[in-house]
Amino acid sequence: MSDRYGRTWVYESIVGAIPGLSLPDRLAVAVQFVLFETLVLAAAAVYGYWNAVVPGTLAVAVAAAGSAFMLDMGRRVRGLSLPDSYTRLLFGSSVEVVLGVVSFVLLVTYLFVVDPRDGATLLRRLFGPNPAAPAVALTLLVLWDVCYRIGTGWWAAVLAAYRELAYSFDGDTAAELRALDSRNVGFAFLQLAVVPLLADQPLLAFAVAGHVLAVGIVVAVARLSSA
Template sequence: MSEPTGEDEAFADGTPEDAPPARADFGDAWVYESIVGAVPGAALSAPVAIALQVVVFEAGILALAAVYGLWDAVPAGTAAVGVAAVGSLLMLTLGDENRTLAVSPTYYRLLFGSSIEVVLAVLAFAGVITHLFVVDPATGGVAAVVARLLPGSVAPAGESIVTELFGDQPPVPAVYLALVVVWDLCYRIGTSWWTAVVSLYRELRLECGPGTRLRFRRLDALNVGFAFVQLALVPFVADRPILLFAVLGHVVAVTVVSGAAIALSLTKE
């Protein structure tokens, strides 16, 4: 067990286990939570905020599908909206629950104040955009990738995923909405990964009471649950090896890191 030092030692010695942590001058909410709480004239509860998110996105998907005849894109879009909605629920739940637990302010500074989840989301989004508009058109799906691995073979000219979903001349509004949904997904996936990393750091470096550790384990398990929800995207990227590897790799990474945090917590009981 690591020894608390500095502000961690002061916290461990002077704060009751069930009391909320002392706040320093740094952010104590994720960007998404801040947006939900800052809508002028509206005090949105979690269910209302998530329902509004689903209705707006899904209505946009269906309307654009009707206008441009893009019904083949609806299942993928609906799955993405559903996963993002579960991610929103996770973020609001983790945010509310984490802020009631007694642990060093260092934990809250890392989890909320750093905004690293936004950086991770930007990197993930840039990677997806690069793949969609550069890599995928050059590879054309799994058939082309496999063909390139066979000696003397000629790779077929497969369709890119953008062409497959939106046609040879993708409508601008449909692509715009798709990219907004992709960003929504990337942000929640980035938050999930950062939560897992901070959880492992918490168990390696910080101290908290037994009751608090039990609640943290439940939150870590919830984060793993969200990672598995993302498997709903697999059928839509199964023929795109890079995207498939990215989705499955993220699920495995969150499971391993959060699982390690849970295992370390159990050794401290």
């Protein structure tokens, strides 16, 4: 592990630390999706929360897509000759975790403090007036997974702008890094799939759309600054 210090996401480090677990990237993402989707369907079957299956499945799919993005980006970045200072900022600083925590705290505050002020809440619509604790716990776990991936997208976008200003790369390396930036934007746009489900939650829908727009703008600025 020492030879990869500062060159893995926290997510990769945790998975890699599980004894006896060594899965190819695609299989790891598939296992993640199947595991969480099984839990979503089990909660629906046990508690009758069938109206929560579609939004739950979308959230699980976004989290799995985020894992695929992180694993792909990590592998590709480690295959390039990049300054240690950049890779340590990208991976070793764990800023993506901090940003994920911030987005998760804001989301939980919205769900349990802001949303109840308007009467019919998102959680009430999904789980009724007396939600089962295991279902809410699973919801928060999946939402944390999504928020962590969102934090990763933020950090990758910010560092894309910083990278273009602070470093100079050869043509092939620069092209590969910008391709990774495009994948980050693509992952952000994928998250727009949840917006139609938030028709009665305009503030939450605006936050998701604003996040996607922000990632796109930062990456675009990075491109322009290098032109």
